[in-house]
Amino acid sequence: MPSTSDTAAHAGPLRRAMETIKSLRAELDAVRGARRIAVVGTALRAPGGIGDRETYWRALAEGRDLTGELPARRRAVFDSGWDGLLSRGGYLDDVFGFDAKFFGISPREARSLDPQHRLLLQVVWEAFEDAAIPPASVAGSTGVFVGITGQDYRQWAEPEPNASWLIGNGHCFAAGRIAYTLGFEGPTMAIDTACSSSLTAVHTACRALAAGDCDVAVAGGVSLVLAPRSTAEIQRTEALSPDGRCRPFDARANGFVRGEGCGAVVLKRLADAERDGDRVLAVIEGTGVNQDGPSAGFTAPNGPAQTRLITSVLASTGLTPDDIGYLEAHGTGTPLGDPIELEAARAALSGGNGRTWYVGSVKANVGHTESAAGVLGLLKALLCLEKRQIPRQAQFERLNPRIDLGDSGMTVPTRTIPWDTASAGRCAAVSSFGMSGTNAHVVLSPGTDAPPPGAAPSAPGGxxxxxxxxxxxxxxxxxxxxxxxxxxxxxxxxxxxxxxxxxxxxxxxxxxxxxxxxxxxxxxxxxxxxxxxxxxxxxxxxxxxxxxxxxxxxxxxxxxxxxxxxxxxxxxxxxx
Structure with a gap:
């Protein structure tokens, strides 16, 4: 039997070990807590005159096809190079209008400024309006992360390009101009990973917030089709749908249609958002990025890489496949890419317990918005969480025979589904895969319904x-x-x-x-x-x-x- 002195001798080290474990657990909880990011504001532009979350949701809930023919005005401004091209796509109504004076930009500079940069300025401003955060109030601590790929506007350079033209079209200036104009001093960068650019921008912003590099971040992306050359190049790859319809997961899938759009989200660490009384639209539980590496071809998707990414993001959050009720897939409507993606998702997210979970792709509504695709998919997933509904998949009639769902429970919704989080999982996942091989994935949980700290405001008097x-x-x-x-x-x-x-x-x-x-x-x-x-x-x-x-x-x-x-x-x- 141990003596009293032996017990006392062991008690000290044991107590210190327990205190160390407790301290380490607290540090781990703090690290995990910093990784939970609140979406506190959003803004977007999508085809069909979509300019805010509510009109976006109505179009999704109604399963509307928002694509159409290239606006005649677009042809008139440029040249006849569109002749013979597959010109049906998801186009914005106005890509030339810009309130330059609002941002202190001269007419000469505005004409040299890529309309993608113009659109980003206005959409980012609206995202801060939506968050009810005046940009000047967070100027010194805000980062900017922009996904942008195309540079169609450069084709219409003046005979002798000047300095305004140079800084009006380079990718880096899209992000830098936002920071300069709004006074932001946090990390600022433009990101080009092709189709996954904007979701990669969201991932990078979340990592910057978690690391303490900034206290507020705005992230998103933009894509406009402003010249025929890029469409001609894509058409030569035979990736475009000959009939101008994007049909993800469908037996009739024959390619994608080009789309235009812009989206931005204002992000804060969840603890900071709750402290500040912000409205939390959704919580980003985890993000991740990886690369296809060697595959069937440089631009071909790699299913195992996609599976590894989804699995690793879930592992970083402590969530399980059963927590995912909806996946907003990359889903471009190509007969080869969709089967690879859904097989990868099935491998990562099927819990094997017989539950039903859903998959969709907004590209059937708006086309493939390329560097803006990830953020527009993220906003769709956010709305599904907010509305507690999963809209029917547009352009879907019959499953692509190359897709084998087996007993995975994965379902393509053919009608709007009430989201029963008890049976389908409470979280949404978003995937975006770049033609460059860069894959991005984000997991969202519902926003908080709790009122802000303190009493509700009384009658303001004005x-x-x-x-x-x-x-x-x-x-x-x-x-x-x-x-x-x-x-x-x-x-x-x-x-x-x-x-x-x-x-x-x-x-x-x-x-x-x-x-x-x-x-x-x-x-x-x-x-x-x-x-x-x-x-x-x-x-x-x-x-x-x-x-x-x-x-x-x-x-x-x-x-x-x-x-x-x-x-x-x-x-x-x-x-x-």
């Missing part, structure tokens, strides 16, 4: 409206008035006003709406928008502070800034 110009001020006033006309306007008014007063950048032309109700604010906003008088309207001097407001933070969706889109193009549409 509402601030500000814009860069008087016409934009009137346009924004009318947008606010329309937003305050819904059935919940009165109950939401305090949060609406708090967001407008403190979550938006105050611009040159500012008007205070002295109203403590939604009805009063709506009437005054309508008068402001129509250029008529109302006793509740008061112009604020630049130095005059917004009246005091309760300190509790509230975030309420507001209409985006009404850009004054002046047309800038190299050829006939130039504007002086």
């Amino acid at each position: 509402l601030l409206v500000s814009a860069h110009t008087e016409p934009a001020l009137r346009a924004l006033a009318l947008r606010y008035a329309e937003a305050l006309s819904g059935p919940d306007a009165e109950s939401d008014y305090a949060a609406f006003a708090h967001t407008a007063n403190h979550g938006r950048t105050r611009l040159r032309h500012a008007t205070w709406i002295g109203a403590d109700s939604a009805a009063g604010a709506r009437a005054a906003l309508t008068a402001l928008g129509g250029g008529t008088d109302d006793p509740r309207l008061r112009t604020l001097d630049e130095a005059e502070a917004v009246p005091a407001h309760p300190a509790a933070r509230a975030v309420h969706p507001l209409p985006h800034y009404p850009w004054e889109q002046v047309t800038y193009a190299i050829r006939a549409l130039g504007d002086d």
